[in-house]
Amino acid sequence: MSTALFRPALVTGASSGIGLAIAHELARRGHSLVLVARDPGRLSVAERALRDAHGVAVQSIALDLGEPFAAESLLARLAALRCPPLDVVVHNAGFGVLDPFATCSPDTSDAMLALDVAFPVRFTRLVLPSMLERRAGRILIVASTAAFQAGPFMAVYYASKAFVLSFAEAIAEELRGSGVTVTALCPGPVPTAFQARAGIGDASLLTSLLAVSASRVARAGVRGMERGRRVVVPGLLSRVAVQALRVLPRAFAARVVRRMQEQRGQRPAGATNQR
Numbered sequence: 001m002s003t004a005l006f007r008p009a010l011v012t013g014a015s016s017g018i019g020l021a022i023a024h025e026l027a028r029r030g031h032s033l034v035l036v037a038r039d040p041g042r043l044s045v046a047e048r049a050l051r052d053a054h055g056v057a058v059q060s061i062a063l064d065l066g067e068p069f070a071a072e073s074l075l076a077r078l079a080a081l082r083c084p085p086l087d088v089v090v091h092n093a094g095f096g097v098l099d100p101f102a103t104c105s106p107d108t109s110d111a112m113l114a115l116d117v118a119f120p121v122r123f124t125r126l127v128l129p130s131m132l133e134r135r136a137g138r139i140l141i142v143a144s145t146a147a148f149q150a151g152p153f154m155a156v157y158y159a160s161k162a163f164v165l166s167f168a169e170a171i172a173e174e175l176r177g178s179g180v181t182v183t184a185l186c187p188g189p190v191p192t193a194f195q196a197r198a199g200i201g202d203a204s205l206l207t208s209l210l211a212v213s214a215s216r217v218a219r220a221g222v223r224g225m226e227r228g229r230r231v232v233v234p235g236l237l238s239r240v241a242v243q244a245l246r247v248l249p250r251a252f253a254a255r256v257v258r259r260m261q262e263q264r265g266q267r268p269a270g271a272t273n274q275r
């Protein structure tokens, strides 16, 4: 490591999309970074770009966070790097798949739950005691506007985002006054590699008024996290949509999502979280 890690922030899924944009926001604020994703090539490209742009220390760890005991493996890798206690943890790595539930791959659903739900819960549980001892720490969990309604044809993904939103809000309240804050970031559609990985054929949502760039999402998320906000929904239209969802019948909202997903075109079964 060339420079010491100072005020370290760990970002999962930091090699592309929203995670990479969040890493830039944090580096701009002087945090050193630990980036985590699976592909070591893309990680080292991100590492170099962040170091060149902001002059902060950047380390990366290539690890599949969907593997059993990934949280313990990550802590062991951080210890091997002699990383000081984490100031900021960003749970961003995640994926979804557009597939009818009855024919989706059970292994892909399990992989989604492991990455999108189980890892953030377990790793948060493991790092919290050290944050509480220091009475300092910020946790940012990337959920989605999908968290506010049921999502036919992406049932497991929408449910996983509802889980992490509820989890984040609950522990934010448990931790009130402790010096540790928890923020759920809930973006609408963001043009990233997510859509191709999910097997979403029709990209019209990405050109719709609801779409927000990864850098805007990152800015809103990091700002909200710094202010200790519990839920951040970037983009005015998405905020209006989320408010509308609070009063609309849930069955009606599910029907609207169903129609939208049908228009996006269901691909033949078999999309996975390919690197």
Ligand SMILES: NC(=O)c1ccc[n+]([C@@H]2O[C@H](COP(=O)([O-])OP(=O)(O)OC[C@H]3O[C@@H](n4cnc5c(N)ncnc54)[C@H](OP(=O)(O)O)[C@@H]3O)[C@@H](O)[C@H]2O)c1
Pocket: 012, 013, 014, 015, 016, 017, 018, 019, 036, 037, 038, 039, 040, 042, 063, 064, 065, 066, 092, 093, 094, 095, 096, 115, 142, 143, 144, 145, 186, 187, 188, 189, 190, 191, 192, 193, 194, 195, 197, 273, 274, 275
């Ligand atoms: N894009 C959207 O429209 C949108 C909207 C709302 C919420 N979100 C959420 O935003 C988050 C980031 O998505 P994105 O749009 O930025 O997607 P993305 O560009 O596909 O980025 C996903 C990142 O996660 C890493 N990753 C994937 N599987 C992993 C695993 N098993 N272990 C470790 N790292 C893994 C990927 O790198 P490797 O493949 O090399 O591992 C990559 O760095 C996700 O939680 C997603 O649900 C996205």
